[in-house]
Amino acid sequence: MIPEIGHFALIVALCISIVQALVPLIGTYRKDGAWMAVARPAAQGQFVFVAIAFGCLAWSFVGNDFSVLNVASNSNSSLPVQYRFAATWGSHEGSLLLWVLMLTVWMLAVTVFSRHLPREMLARILSVMALISVGFLLFLLFTSNPFERLLPAAPDGRDLNPLLQDPGMVIHPPMLYMGYVGFSVAFAFSVAALLGGKLDAAWARWSRPWTTVAWAFLTVGICLGSGWAYYVLGWGGWWFWDPVENASFMPWLVGTALVHSLAVTEKRGGFKIWTVLLAIIAFSLSLLGTFLVRSGVLTSVHAFATDPARGIFILAFLAIVVGSSLALFAWRAPKVGLGGTFNLVSREAALLTNNVLLMAAAAVVLLGTLYPLFLDALGLGKLSVGTPWFEIMFPICMAPAVFLMGIGPIMRWKEAQLPDLASRLKWAFGVALVTGLLVPVVMGKWTWLISLGLFLAAWIVAAGFVNLYEQVARLRASGGSLPGRMRTLPRGYWGMLVAHFGVGVFIVGVTMVKGYETEKDVRMNVGDTVLVGGYQFQLEGLTQVQGPNYEATRGRIRVSRNGSEVTVLQPEKRFYSVQQMPMTEAAISPGLTRDLYVSLGEPVGEGAWVVRLYHKPFVDWIWGGGFLMALGGVIAITDRRYRLARREQSQPAAAAATA
């Protein structure tokens, strides 16, 4: 019964979404307030019904209802309850349902937080989002129904892929989807602006926080995915330039460009057309990511579907969305206007360069991701693009952008003076240079890339401090204590500083790991000791362990340094009985300046095992940097001016209501 309720709720949601897509939009042309007013309750109703459907599916998973095909294929009664819940989005159908749920959550958020928007604008935005929702609901109901029954019911389920049985898996997909789908809001704002032909600073101020939140979610989602790969796949890599990773990274790069371009549109009224185009591209890439990951074009842990009808449906949907929005863009963009002019040396120019470089980086990733797929689809042979392509080209695009990150924020709008900038930043430059040269000497190994990476990281942080110092000094005239003065600086400014520091922290992590990590695969007998990165690893023993749905061999490895014990690591080699699948569970001792990483390979006879021992300096800074960037975004959206704009708007409305 419960699955049928869920199925029915989805159908109702589809009906509502069709109404929501058409009625308000037609209302904007008829200038009919009542028709436009349909948008808000429709969006809220849609959320309720999709949430019911999702709840029903989750209920079936948690309650072990193996008469539902989806549950029988992706869960098992011996699976712990939190993973049974997470298995709701562990399948193709469930993950799409999550996608739609996220979309309706964003819609709901728009109805709640955008009371100050002009009603035509709100109507258009919710209509556009509903159009997207119609596409995905149709896709769900016609090709990937999550509630399909299995009769007679299976006695037990086939279990969730062991790689997905992990706490990271519980939060990674929702976070990533919040980001992916969140760009639909920026997209809808842009399409609404194109339809209305009006794009001003107020528009930028409205759409900016939405974009920033979506971007922050995507950042966290990518970090979690990368962290998952690091500790679950058992071989200690944190980024593989795998098409699935690239699929989430491309919208992130374009989204980052969009966040910066919106800053110019809001503050200076510039880059208007460019901002709109970026919003369209960012969401198109989110859809492309969904297509790549969900259509079965790629084979990976993410690709469940091999049904070609699904791939064709998403591809057609992608073509419609991208094609129609670009056509609309070509038709209406001239109406939007270009915005103000600026000098070659100015903050606008710096941000434009940053945008171009970010787009170039996205193009590099896009080329490397799609080229093999195109060739394969055309039957021209199978090939892949080597990691070196990404690892050479990406830094070439990003290094200048990162260098500009130090200068841009202290530049003046419209026109800046180079000698003035040089004198303000000379100390920061000196500090960065010394760091870049000194640290490799201390660490005892030098390469160009290590120096460059450390230089850039120190440069961002030092330039950030110069920026902060100047801001505080500027406020000295107004008096007040130092913390007081710091508090008067806008949150948007703090958010920028924190996010940029995050980039610095991230670069430190990448540089140190790439430069100084030690990886060893060795044969170890019980009692053997191996030295890695200055740490002694001793295999003390191996025991058999019984888990809820697996059996495991657990190693005990004592790690010591200079005779004193550091930690005891217990890596496991698991065997999941239902799926008949072995899995490596690495043991990690995390630390601020290093991770120690141990995983079991396989038994090689006489009680010996092949063991993987890693020493990874500063690896946690990679994710720490990512989380700082996201935190910066969160701080930025709490800025007063967003709330202020809302109050200003709502006051006249309230006055009108009482009158």
Add this chain to the structure above:
Amino acid sequence: MKSRHKRLALVGTGLAILGVAAALILNAFQSNLVFFYTPSQIVAKEAPQARSFRVGGLVEQGSVQRQADGVTVRFVVTDTAHSIPVLYTGILPDLFKEGKGVVAQGQIGADGVFHAKEVLAKHDENYMPPEAADAVQRARKAMQESQKTLQEKK
């Protein structure tokens, strides 16, 4: 007039820089492509020497041998028509098994042994690396065709 010349020169330089950059990028791209070859193609000497490529197929039954150091593994990849010996140092992916599909990336040595830098992991038991499946399929087709021509000759 003068400022127009200046602008033209500026645009010209910009385009020239863009052209050079594009050429360099495409060149770098070309040299980073990793092609895929089946064991049959490698036996027929179609694969390049001194350049990384991928080989895919099935791990031949009973061919996996560990060297004395315990970390180096020798196995044979076959597309059922021809086979290639592979040498790999390191931990094999969890789902590496005799009789199952595998894809390895590396270079072919002068001794005809494929020195793998990477043996690709698959993510679940049912999934066969597409390259491996492709290799086996191609070999089967080739065999069927050769049998057909033999029969026709008869």
